[in-house]
Every structure is written in C-alpha cells, then in structure tokens.
Amino acid sequence: MAEPDGMLVIFHWRRDPNTYAIKVEFPMASQSPWTGGWYTGLPVTSPDEWAADFASRLALELDTGLVRRSRRMIRDGYVLLDVHDAPDSWPDGFFINPVALLDLELSASPDDLEKAYSILGSLPASVSPPVSKVGAGLARAGMDVTIPRQLIVEARLACWLQAYVDNARGEPFVGQAAASWEDEQRTIARLDLVHIQPGVPSEVRDALVRLVVCEVAEAGALRVVTAVDDPELHGLGFRPANGGGLALHTRSTEPPSASCSIFAIAASPNESSKEAGAR
Numbered sequence: 001m002a003e004p005d006g007m008l009v010i011f012h013w014r015r016d017p018n019t020y021a022i023k024v025e026f027p028m029a030s031q032s033p034w035t036g037g038w039y040t041g042l043p044v045t046s047p048d049e050w051a052a053d054f055a056s057r058l059a060l061e062l063d064t065g066l067v068r069r070s071r072r073m074i075r076d077g078y079v080l081l082d083v084h085d086a087p088d089s090w091p092d093g094f095f096i097n098p099v100a101l102l103d104l105e106l107s108a109s110p111d112d113l114e115k116a117y118s119i120l121g122s123l124p125a126s127v128s129p130p131v132s133k134v135g136a137g138l139a140r141a142g143m144d145v146t147i148p149r150q151l152i153v154e155a156r157l158a159c160w161l162q163a164y165v166d167n168a169r170g171e172p173f174v175g176q177a178a179a180s181w182e183d184e185q186r187t188i189a190r191l192d193l194v195h196i197q198p199g200v201p202s203e204v205r206d207a208l209v210r211l212v213v214c215e216v217a218e219a220g221a222l223r224v225v226t227a228v229d230d231p232e233l234h235g236l237g238f239r240p241a242n243g244g245g246l247a248l249h250t251r252s253t254e255p256p257s258a259s260c261s262i263f264a265i266a267a268s269p270n271e272s273s274k275e276a277g278a279r
Helices: 047-063 110-121 136-140 146-153 202-218
Strands: 006-011 020-024 071-075 078-082 094-098 157-165 173-181 188-196 223-226 246-249 275-277
Touching: 006 047, 094 202, 110 157, 110 202, 136 157, 136 173, 146 157, 146 173, 146 188, 157 202, 173 202, 188 202, 202 223
Parallel strands: 020 078, 188 223
Antiparallel strands: 006 020, 071 078, 094 157, 157 173, 173 188, 188 275, 223 246
C-alpha cells in the first residue's frame, strides 16, 4: 500500500488472528534492502530484484521474532509494527525458550507438540508415554512440573516455556509457564501455570506470560483464559471473564472494553514470587 512517504507491507503471520503491517521507505538508490556486514549496499538491477531481497529479509526477521519484539500501534484495523529500538522479549540477564521434550527430540512449542502427540498416539497401550524426564531441570530447581507433564499425556499441552539465567551453563532455572488447549478447534487456550522463583524480577514472569500468549496466538488461539489468581495479569491485559477467571483476546484490534493489548502495556514492578496452577 503506497503512502506519501513510503509504503505499507501488510501481511498475516502463521495462524495469528491479527493483520500486521510494517512501514517501508521508498528505495532512494539501486541497493538491496539487506543491511549488516557484507550485505550492506549490494546493488540491485530492478524493482523486482529489490522486492525479492526485501521479501527474503522480512521472512528472516519474522522467523527470528519480529512480531513478538516490535512495538505495536493499531491503525485502520491492522497492527502496525514499529521495528526501531524495540525492547528485548525478556529482561537482560535471562533467557526464555520452550522446554525440551528430550525423549522425542522435540520442544514444547505448538508446532513440535503436534508432532509429539502423533508419536505418542502411535504407541501401544502397554507403553507409558515418555514424559517422565521432560522439565527435569525445572524439577531439580524445585519447581512443580506435574501439570504440564499431565497435559502432555492428555495431548492438551499448547506450550511450556522455561526461564533461566543467561550464561554458558544455562542455569539456574528461574521460572516456567504453561498453557493448554480448551477446545478441539484450538481457538481457546488456557494459561495453566506461571511461576518465578523467589528473588527473580517480576519482569521475567511478565515475559513468560507475554510469550505464552504469542505462542498460542501464532498457533491460532483467539482467546486465552485462566484461573491463575495473580493481580499482575490485569496489567498484562487480562480482564474478568463471564463465569469467573480472567480472559484476554489475542486480536490487538479488539475493543478496549473486551481486552487490553498484552503486547503494549508494561506491568507494574513487583518482586514477589507467584505460583499457581488451574485446570
């Protein structure tokens, strides 16, 4: 979409219900939009070549978390992403990633869990599902992994994330969050568990919740519900739901009365540790 000072590239990302856009300046020289290292300033010979290079760069940015890390602004029914000076997805000094499904050589992310459930479903009834070692690092750190392990057995786990200190050892583990699917259509996800260890900054917990919402939204969830009793979830966009608990709509363009964007609001600082589980 052309504008006076540039163009808007409008796109969908995976199964995320939002329509996204980024603003791109009109090229002022016959150079590739790739930047960084030896890529910078490479010549292009046609608009089609420039567009192909831009598409390749955008694909790489999307695969490395562009949608998750960008600032957001609602505009004409789509979510305009500001890619400049975007904050990190988690606090400095920590790292968050999916829990590894060690026995299956997969991870507890939505795409890999689909493969895991297919493998587990093909096992004979006499064979126990290989989940006993999943989340072992979290368990050794004193965290309760009962709920996500059971959700794997039930083929309902949507994602399971772990937080740890960002160092060469990847330890100690300091937090976790897990979500499950509420309906067969997988349009509603439930935040079952969020926990950080004592003394860990509350920003780590907030990042765990935000990334869980990102994971399930990209897998097609339209709404995230929870019975986790944590007042900080209100600061992340969750609102009281009919029938009890809290809910958050994953469409950033939902009216404010229905939901507040989890991606645009920072939670109030709170250093207390929270642990809750709900089924």
